[in-house]
Amino acid sequence: MSLEVENKWHVLPDKLENELADASNVAFQIPDWDPVPFDDGMRWIKASIYEGYYVKYRIERSKASIVVRLKKWEFGESEPEWPLR
Numbered sequence: 468m469s470l471e472v473e474n475k476w477h478v479l480p481d482k483l484e485n486e487l488a489d490a491s492n493v494a495f496q497i498p499d500w501d502p503v504p505f506d507d508g509m510r511w512i513k514a515s516i517y518e519g520y521y522v523k524y525r526i527e528r529s530k531a532s533i534v535v536r537l538k539k540w541e542f543g544e545s546e547p548e549w550p551l552r
Contacts (some may be wrong), residue, residue: 476516492532515539
């Protein structure tokens with residue numbers, strides 16, 4: 468793993484974990500998947516970064532839950548739009 472990828476592999480998940488530190492009932496929405504729990508979402512993020520993808524997330528909060536929407540794309544591709552709900 469290159470130093471740049473290794474840095475992203477640590478930084479993005481750590482940043483997200485900090486943003487969700489006080490949260491409960493968190494689900495991750497991965498494109499083309501059913502919602503998954505926190506641990507599976509974090510594994511997907513790390514695996515995607517390790518495989519060389521760019522990854523972004525968006526946190527959507529409601530009174531009942533928190534949904535973390537994810538997207539990824541490869542170098543040379545345009546960044547995809549956020550999936551429709």
